[in-house]
Amino acid sequence: MSKKDKTPEEMDAYTRDVIDRGLSRRGFLGRTAAGLAGLGVLGGLNGLNAKETGGASRKAEAGSLAGEFGKSSDGGATLSFLPKPKAIPEKDIKETLTFDVVVIGAGASGVPAALSARENGASVAVVQKAPFALAQGNTGSGLDLAGTDKAAVEAMVGRLIADSNHRCNPKLIRQWAYHSGEAVKWVIDRAKQGGSPVVNQGNGPQMKTINGYPLNWVTSFFGPKPYTTGEGMRHLAVTAEKAGVKFFYRMPAVQLVQNRAGQVLGVIAKGPDGKYTRFMAKKGVILATGDYQNNKAMSDYFIPDIRNFERKQMEKTGDGFVMAYWAGGVIEPIGHTKMLHDFDAGPATMCDMPFLAVDRGGRRFVNETVEMSLLNNYLKDAKNAGHYSQIFDADYMTAAANWPGRLVPPEGLKNYMPEEPGPKKGVFESQVNTYKADTIEELAKKLEIEPAVLAATVKRYNELCAKGKDEDFGKPGDKMVPVLKAPFYGIHRRVRVSAICSGMLVDENHQALNAEGQPIKGLFIVGNLGGGFYGGVDYPLTVFGLSLGRCYTFGYLVGRHVAKL
Amino acid sequence: MRKVIMSFLKAAPLVLALLGVAAFAAPKAPATRHAGHGLECAQCHGTAKKKAPVEMAKCLECHDNQELATKTAKLGARNPHDNRHYGVWGDCNMCHHEHKASENRCLGCHPRFTFKVP
Numbered sequence: 178m179s180k181k182d183k184t185p186e187e188m189d190a191y192t193r194d195v196i197d198r199g200l201s202r203r204g205f206l207g208r209t210a211a212g213l214a215g216l217g218v219l220g221g222l223n224g225l226n227a228k229e230t231g232g233a234s235r236k237a238e239a240g241s242l243a244g245e246f247g248k249s250s251d252g253g254a255t256l257s258f259l260p261k262p263k264a265i266p267e268k269d270i271k272e273t274l275t276f277d278v279v280v281i282g283a284g285a286s287g288v289p290a291a292l293s294a295r296e297n298g299a300s301v302a303v304v305q306k307a308p309f310a311l312a313q314g315n316t317g318s319g320l321d322l323a324g325t326d327k328a329a330v331e332a333m334v335g336r337l338i339a340d341s342n343h344r345c346n347p348k349l350i351r352q353w354a355y356h357s358g359e360a361v362k363w364v365i366d367r368a369k370q371g372g373s374p375v376v377n378q379g380n381g382p383q384m385k386t387i388n389g390y391p392l393n394w395v396t397s398f399f400g401p402k403p404y405t406t407g408e409g410m411r412h413l414a415v416t417a418e419k420a421g422v423k424f425f426y427r428m429p430a431v432q433l434v435q436n437r438a439g440q441v442l443g444v445i446a447k448g449p450d451g452k453y454t455r456f457m458a459k460k461g462v463i464l465a466t467g468d469y470q471n472n473k474a475m476s477d478y479f480i481p482d483i484r485n486f487e488r489k490q491m492e493k494t495g496d497g498f499v500m501a502y503w504a505g506g507v508i509e510p511i512g513h514t515k516m517l518h519d520f521d522a523g524p525a526t527m528c529d530m531p532f533l534a535v536d537r538g539g540r541r542f543v544n545e546t547v548e549m550s551l552l553n554n555y556l557k558d559a560k561n562a563g564h565y566s567q568i569f570d571a572d573y574m575t576a577a578a579n580w581p582g583r584l585v586p587p588e589g590l591k592n593y594m595p596e597e598p599g600p601k602k603g604v605f606e607s608q609v610n611t612y613k614a615d616t617i618e619e620l621a622k623k624l625e626i627e628p629a630v631l632a633a634t635v636k637r638y639n640e641l642c643a644k645g646k647d648e649d650f651g652k653p654g655d656k657m658v659p660v661l662k663a664p665f666y667g668i669h670r671r672v673r674v675s676a677i678c679s680g681m682l683v684d685e686n687h688q689a690l691n692a693e694g695q696p697i698k699g700l701f702i703v704g705n706l707g708g709g710f711y712g713g714v715d716y717p718l719t720v721f722g723l724s725l726g727r728c729y730t731f732g733y734l735v736g737r738h739v740a741k742l
Numbered sequence: 743m744r745k746v747i748m749s750f751l752k753a754a755p756l757v758l759a760l761l762g763v764a765a766f767a768a769p770k771a772p773a774t775r776h777a778g779h780g781l782e783c784a785q786c787h788g789t790a791k792k793k794a795p796v797e798m799a800k801c802l803e804c805h806d807n808q809e810l811a812t813k814t815a816k817l818g819a820r821n822p823h824d825n826r827h828y829g830v831w832g833d834c835n836m837c838h839h840e841h842k843a844s845e846n847r848c849l850g851c852h853p854r855f856t857f858k859v860p
Contacts, residue, residue: 308829407826427831451799487851491827595854606819607852673851 188694191346191709195682198510200250200259201692202502247502250510258474258495259502262432265445271452276302276423278739279444279458280465281430281497283310285317285725286704286732287465288410289364292417293736294463301422302456304446306429306466306492310414312406313490313675317364317397317725318383319357324393330354332388333720340719341514344712348685352734353710357726360733361395364413368399371415373408375399382721396722397729401603402521406725428454430496433462433504433700439691441504441699458699461739464689465704465732468677469495480513480677485559487673497706498681504700505691506681509708513679516716516724517553517563521608523593523668526583527567529718531656533638537564539621539630541638544650550718553672563672566624568635569658570665576658590666596623610669617665624667635660678716678724680708687735701739703731775860776840786840801834817857822848 188196247259277299280291287303288310295301305311320330334354338347368375378396386392399409418424427449434443434455443457469475470488472495477484502508520528531545534552542555542565556563569577574584591597592604593611601609614620617635618628641647642659681702682690689700710727717723776786786800787793807830811823822837824830825848836847837859848855 307827308831403826449799451797489851607854 189346189348191344192682192684192690192694195507195509195708196690196692196694198250199507199682200247200256200502200510201507202247202505203252203692247499256474256478258472258478259499262500262503265432265453269453270445270455271448273455273457274302275457275459276300277458277460278302278463278736279304279456279461280463280736281444281446281500282465282467282704282706283307283410283414283424283426284465284467284704285312285314285406285410285728286707286735287463288312288413288417289360289729289732290463290465290703290736291422292367292413292420293363293733294740295417295420295422295736297737297740299460299736299740301417302425303417303422304425304428304430304444304456306427306496308426310407310410310424312410312725312728314406314722314725315398315400315402316378316382316722317361317399317406317729318720318722319359319361319395319726319730320354321358321379321393321395322355323358324391325358326390329387329390329392332390333392336387336719337717337723340717341710341712342714346709349683349709352685353723353727353730356734357730358395360730361397361726363733364729365395365397367416368397368409368413371412371417371419373399373412374404375409375412384719397725402605425454425456430466430500433500435504439505439697441697444500460742461699461701463687463701463703463735463739464497464501464681464706465702466495466497466500466706468493468680468705469498470674470677476677479508479511479679480515482554482557483515483517483674483677485557485562486517486553487563487671489673489675497702501681501689501700501702501706504689505697506689506700506702507692508681509679513677514711514713514716515553515674516550516676516678517672517674518549518718519563519608519670519672521605522610522670523567524583524585524589527585527668528582528670530567530577530580530582530584531652532567532569532573532577532658533635533660534565534567535626535631535634537561537626539624539626539634541634541649544647544652546652546656548718549670549672550715554714556672565670565672566626567668567670568620568624568631568660568665570660571662572658573666580656593668610671612667612669613664614667615663615665617660620665620667624669676705676716676724678705678711680706683707683709686738687731701735703735704728707731796835796840798833798835805834807831818855820848820852820855822846822855822857 245261247256249256278294278301280287280303283303283305291301291303334350337350338345365375365377376398378398380394381396383394383396384392399406414424428446430444430446432445433441434445435441441462443455444462445453445455447453470490471493475495498508528549534545536542536556537560552565553563556565574586577584590611592601593609595609612620612623614623617632621628621631639659642657645654645657647657683702684690684696687701687703687707688696689702691697786796811821811830814823815821838844844859846859
């Protein structure tokens with residue numbers, strides 16, 4: 178053991194648990210790293226045994242040495258979605274470029290990481306699989322420390338830890354809480370410089386107090402749709418390019434370059450001409466490749482709950498997971514955190530309003546005060562596949578006046594109705610799915626529900642409303658508002674996978690840790706590929722824009738950290 | 743006699759399919775598209791014994807993706823050849839197939855993006 182080694186007792190509970198239950202190459206890393214590097218470090222086994230002492234060799238399994246694929250955490254199963262990178266012959270590498278920092282992935286954490294590193298004096302390259310920067314969503318948030326008492330920050334930290342079912346790394350939550358205001362302001366400023374119409378919505382959509390302490394927010398809004406954070410990151414990339422960051426698009430990273438000691442020295446990426454370029458990173462590689470929702474085998478393994486849901490993204494194939502795993506990193510254990518919602522079919526501000534809700538078959542399925550972010554848990558079978566409908570009547574503006582969220586009046590609802598002619602504003606036209614009808618039966622047809630079934634559901638619901646008691650699901654009496662008066666409205670939502678937000682084990686510097694809990698030299702991980710920030714069954718919607726806020730913040734911090742190494 | 747040969751040729755793809763022979767194993771690709779323009783298998787698939795799927799770069803040797811994007815700019819709500827996901831660099835093979843029916847890959851997520859994919 179080196180001096181830096183922490184014993185399991187010295188590690189925090191989160192890190193200890195991920196090392197204990199997560200997936201990693203464990204001890205056999207040291208003996209097989211040579212073949213991985215593509216650097217000609219083929220000196221055989223000698224010199225590779227630095228980690229053969231202590232815990233490492235104890236955990237090594239004889240069968241793994243010949244393996245072409247990763248293994249389950251108990252070593253018992255071979256995982257086809259973790260293929261070992263094949264060494265790339267030197268003759269296939271067209272050129273080698275050297276930078277201080279190489280960022281893999283131009284998304285909501287990769288672009289900020291690159292610009293932040295550049296502003297702190299580093300030469301920076303970004304390699305990106307897509308032909309441009311990509312990101313999703315509109316809102317990214319941080320706490321403005323100027324108007325937020327420390328007690329409020331800590332209360333927020335406590336709330337987010339609870340939202341993650343106490344399975345996250347509290348240090349990373351605190352890091353977001355104490356640095357996000359600064360980071361999100363920085364992103365807004367730099368994106369504006371690139372031409373973005375981004376605005377700071379401040380406290381607008383956020384909770385105003387916690388445990389009685391006032392909160393102050395920085396809420397970046399890249400919108401309205403169809404403008405999203407995708408366009409926002411492209412505008413931020415304009416600023417980054419002006420600052421001197423070099424972007425290499427349509428160049429998927431295929432493997433990391435490592436030396437025999439396991440230090441990450443760079444990355445090899447494949448260009449559109451099929452030729453390879455080696456990017457050497459003097460200070461470090463920052464992996465920001467996002468999740469793996471489009472890798473079916475990986476999804477089915479880590480989070481089988483989402484097998485039947487549609488995906489919102491494309492090409493999120495978990496490339497970074499494969500690279501980081503084979504570099505010695507640790508993947509958080511099975512049971513990853515998912516993010517499913519639908520802010521497009523109808524107004525986002527009405528998604529958590531407890532109107533009557535029916536599943537795809539037209540039957541009530543839940544106490545409707547359960548938030549949209551959790552409804553996927555009731556709709557994960559192949560038939561429902563995330564589909565449900567919110568149903569209300571002509572009186573909704575008065576009946577739901579004091580409900581959580583913000584009501585959109587009938588004139589505004591037309592913007593979400595595919596049957597209404599004319600151009601729509603602030604929505605994705607292909608995703609709007611709200612309907613109006615004079616009878617329940619007619620509405621049912623538009624919602625793709627058997628009319629008789631919906632009529633029976635509404636009849637039963639209205640009976641319970643008349644009683645003022647929800648005998649079927651226990652919803653509070655004041656939320657039992659009947660569906661009686663035409664016109665009737667229905668929002669046919671389908672929750673789909675926005676993101677999977679569990680990932681690789683990292684420390685507070687966002688440096689990848691290996692199976693011994695030791696930092697992997699030269700390898701940093703941010704964005705949804707980074708672990709430790711969540712841990713619950715579902716991504717919490719407590720803070721609007723937490724996900725993007727975390728991506729910006731950790732990108733901003735890691736860029737600065739690596740540049741200063 | 744000529745008629746007989748012609749009808750056999752017309753039926754050949756079906757016969758081969760029934761025999762379980764992969765369509766592209768036939769001497770001439772049976773489809774009405776590239777084969778109809780006189781292209782040989784090797785021009786796309788190469789001469790290696792084991793025929794690999796055709797990569798997009800091969801398509802681009804004859805087809806100009808920028809030009810295609812201009813042609814389909816007014817097809818509907820969005821331009822399939824210049825979209826939010828891939829720009830003009832979406833892999834042709836996602837939608838266009840040579841040896842089976844082509845498909846509209848937009849439809850899965852965008853139910854109203856209807857158009858015919860040749």
